[in-house]
Amino acid sequence: MRWWCTIYHIIFAEILNVIPNYLILQALREPETLTFLSLPDWDLLIRQARRANLLARICILLDERGLLEQVPSKPREHLEWSRVISEKHTQAVHWEITLIRKALAKAGVPVILLKGAAYVMAKFPPAKGRLFSDIDIIVPKGNLNAVEAALMLHGWAATHHDAYDQRYYRTWMHELPPMQHIKRMTVIDVHHAILPETAALHPDSAKLMAAAQLLDGYDDLKVFAPADMVLHSAVHLFHNEQLDQGLRDLVDIDGLLRHFSELPSFWHNLAVRAQELNLGRPLFYALRYAVRLLNTPIPSGMMEAAKSGRPNPLTLIFTDQLFERALMPTHNSCSDWLTGTARRILYVRATWLRMPPLLLARHLFHKAFISPKPV
Amino acid sequence: MNVSALSPSELKFRLRKTGIFLQTGSFITHLKTSISSVAEGLGLLYADYLLVEQQDGFADFHISLVHPRNLRRWFKPQVLFLFDGNPTFKPLPLDQAFPMLEWGLNWCISNHVNHCLIIHAAVVEKGGYAAILPAPPGSGKSTLCAALVNRGWRLLSDELALVRVSDGKLIPLPRPVSLKNESIEIIRSYEPNAIFSRKVADTIKGTVAHMKAPADSIARATEAVEVAWVIFPKYQAGAMACLESLPQSRAFMRVADNSFNYSLLGLNGFKTMTRLIDASLCYDFEYSKLDDAIEIFGSLKPQVPRR
Numbered sequence: 001m002r003w004w005c006t007i008y009h010i011i012f013a014e015i016l017n018v019i020p021n022y023l024i025l026q027a028l029r030e031p032e033t034l035t036f037l038s039l040p041d042w043d044l045l046i047r048q049a050r051r052a053n054l055l056a057r058i059c060i061l062l063d064e065r066g067l068l069e070q071v072p073s074k075p076r077e078h079l080e081w082s083r084v085i086s087e088k089h090t091q092a093v094h095w096e097i098t099l100i101r102k103a104l105a106k107a108g109v110p111v112i113l114l115k116g117a118a119y120v121m122a123k124f125p126p127a128k129g130r131l132f133s134d135i136d137i138i139v140p141k142g143n144l145n146a147v148e149a150a151l152m153l154h155g156w157a158a159t160h161h162d163a164y165d166q167r168y169y170r171t172w173m174h175e176l177p178p179m180q181h182i183k184r185m186t187v188i189d190v191h192h193a194i195l196p197e198t199a200a201l202h203p204d205s206a207k208l209m210a211a212a213q214l215l216d217g218y219d220d221l222k223v224f225a226p227a228d229m230v231l232h233s234a235v236h237l238f239h240n241e242q243l244d245q246g247l248r249d250l251v252d253i254d255g256l257l258r259h260f261s262e263l264p265s266f267w268h269n270l271a272v273r274a275q276e277l278n279l280g281r282p283l284f285y286a287l288r289y290a291v292r293l294l295n296t297p298i299p300s301g302m303m304e305a306a307k308s309g310r311p312n313p314l315t316l317i318f319t320d321q322l323f324e325r326a327l328m329p330t331h332n333s334c335s336d337w338l339t340g341t342a343r344r345i346l347y348v349r350a351t352w353l354r355m356p357p358l359l360l361a362r363h364l365f366h367k368a369f370i371s372p373k374p375v
Numbered sequence: 376m377n378v379s380a381l382s383p384s385e386l387k388f389r390l391r392k393t394g395i396f397l398q399t400g401s402f403i404t405h406l407k408t409s410i411s412s413v414a415e416g417l418g419l420l421y422a423d424y425l426l427v428e429q430q431d432g433f434a435d436f437h438i439s440l441v442h443p444r445n446l447r448r449w450f451k452p453q454v455l456f457l458f459d460g461n462p463t464f465k466p467l468p469l470d471q472a473f474p475m476l477e478w479g480l481n482w483c484i485s486n487h488v489n490h491c492l493i494i495h496a497a498v499v500e501k502g503g504y505a506a507i508l509p510a511p512p513g514s515g516k517s518t519l520c521a522a523l524v525n526r527g528w529r530l531l532s533d534e535l536a537l538v539r540v541s542d543g544k545l546i547p548l549p550r551p552v553s554l555k556n557e558s559i560e561i562i563r564s565y566e567p568n569a570i571f572s573r574k575v576a577d578t579i580k581g582t583v584a585h586m587k588a589p590a591d592s593i594a595r596a597t598e599a600v601e602v603a604w605v606i607f608p609k610y611q612a613g614a615m616a617c618l619e620s621l622p623q624s625r626a627f628m629r630v631a632d633n634s635f636n637y638s639l640l641g642l643n644g645f646k647t648m649t650r651l652i653d654a655s656l657c658y659d660f661e662y663s664k665l666d667d668a669i670e671i672f673g674s675l676k677p678q679v680p681r682r
Contacts, residue, residue, distance in 0.1 A: 331460070
């Protein structure tokens with residue numbers, strides 16, 4: 001290719017905002033096309049997917065289409081290795097939830113499962129091939145002490161023993177400091193809201209909990225209603241400081257949307273609920289990037305309705321550049337010269353959304369100069 | 376083409392520029408490094424291993440050993456192990472680069488491979504029957520393994536027993552045998568022809584050196600074998616060599632304790648382990664003299680098949 005041709009392409013890729021055709025995106029959008037991949041392509045796809053924690057997911061996508069047998073044996077082995085891990089994770093989540101229920105039985109507090117744990121127990125599609133690092137639950141703020149005490153009695157111990165960290169979580173955050181089981185080393189995050197107390201956005205936790213639905217076959221376990229589940233997923237992703245699991249979270253959202261779209265009036269409820277909880281912006285981003293990166297089918301009416309959460313056009317050009325880089329796996333082959341900067345800017349953005357400026361300054365000051373350094 | 380087909384300078388050049396695709400057992404590792412001690416270690420201990428042509432294009436693991444970009448490189452240089460570009464361990468002193476490669480390769484397998492039950496154990500074979508020697512560090516497992524493979528036993532692995540879930544067979548992974556402290560000199564004098572890497576002192580395991588795997592074992596790296604014995608070796612100064620029968624139930628739990636992915640494999644882990652123990656005669660083995668150990672191993676008889 002001539003040099004001017006190259007420059008032309010670079011400029012227009014930026015201006016037209018063409019998303020690079022990364023193999024990992026191809027695999028998630030059109031798994032059926034993977035049977036045409038060459039071995040070097042498989043090599044790269046496996047690496048991208050492993051970094052994004054999506055290897056087992058891709059194994060499932062191929063298996064569901066009956067295509068796994070057509071994958072060359074070497075890459076197929078890697079896919080199957082990761083499926084073993086995800087199956088173990090799913091099993092471990094079931095067991096862990098059994099123990100959490102036992103621990104909280106006497107506290108008489110209704111437990112609402114969040115994110116991955118909810119997808120697994122409700123048997124929603126994003127659960128398939130997913131990996132887990134902890135279990136998240138949400139309980140009414142008034143029950144926090146009872147829940148914490150009950151968990152401690154059953155072997156979960158608080159992490160973050162530093163007095164400042166304790167205050168940080170207990171006064172300003174939306175969750176207790178993560179608790180770890182002393183024998184199994186599993187971690188539970190006990191939330192009382194979906195965003196920090198100090199954040200500008202304040203979705204009403206009481207409304208979310210009131211709409212939560214009992215899981216089939218249980219009288220003590222609930223999950224958020226479909227629209228709320230999507231909204232929480234969106235808030236979690238687009239208010240997160242660390243986006244290294246970003247693509248996995250977007251795949252969750254994609255899976256939920258495809259699954260719920262079969263429910264009558266789901267899209268209408270989603271739009272209404274986003275307004276009601278003041279979560280139009282994160283929903284807009286979730287839908288936008290789900291469509292752009294994963295080709296999620298979303299009715300045009302919904303896209304119109306979501307526009308109320310749209311930032312101004314200039315900001316949007318900017319955020320597109322940021323998110324479409326930072327949501328990619330943290331792999332060399334999915335990064336360009338701006339990726340690092342994009343991640344840093346989004347880190348600052350997320351922290352900014354978490355706390356008002358003065359508190360943020362104070363927090364960063366404490367973390368930088370007063371908190372004991374990890375050894 | 377084997378690694379030995381490359382001259383030392385060619386090997387160094389390839390490692391630095393494109394990296395090499397090295398076949399060890401059934402795995403292909405793409406390895407890149409500009410550290411010369413690693414190139415030397417590879418040239419010495421991996422001469423008989425296959426280099427896979429790059430256009431075939433698939434590697435199980437992509438690893439590199441690099442100098443971390445920190446101030447220390449000017450006065451106390453270090454080495455960093457990267458798995459597909461990501462640091463997996465804390466950096467070590469540069470002198471430990473080759474042992475770090477060996478440890479890193481073990482990590483790649485024990486952390487990813489799940490079609491096998493992986494046991495921390497040496498595996499040797501004779502006459503179509505394999506002995507698994509699981510043992511915690513310091514029990515003399517590698518010393519015994521090094522002695523056996525210099526006296527007619529085939530080396531399947533010095534560190535990782537790979538038990539295939541589908542048929543219960545042991546998959547070879549012949550790689551250099553890692554020896555520590557006094558064991559290095561013991562094996563050197565036991566088999567003066569054995570080829571050793573340079574000794575590296577002050578590692579987390581003490582002084583280490585690696586012994587080249589026998590060429591025949593490397594050539595037969597695709598031949599899986601049936602297991603016949605599970606033997607827990609224990610070096611005990613001054614002890615008479617003594618093989619003591621071990622109940623299968625105890626052996627089961629002790630092998631499980633030495634397994635990397637027994638619990639991860641779930642039901643398959645249990646089934647594979649049961650099949651392994653059922654097919655094996657299990658022993659505790661105490662020894663102090665290698666010659667006695669070789670003799671006892673030579674008289675091992677496989678289990679008479681049950682009807």
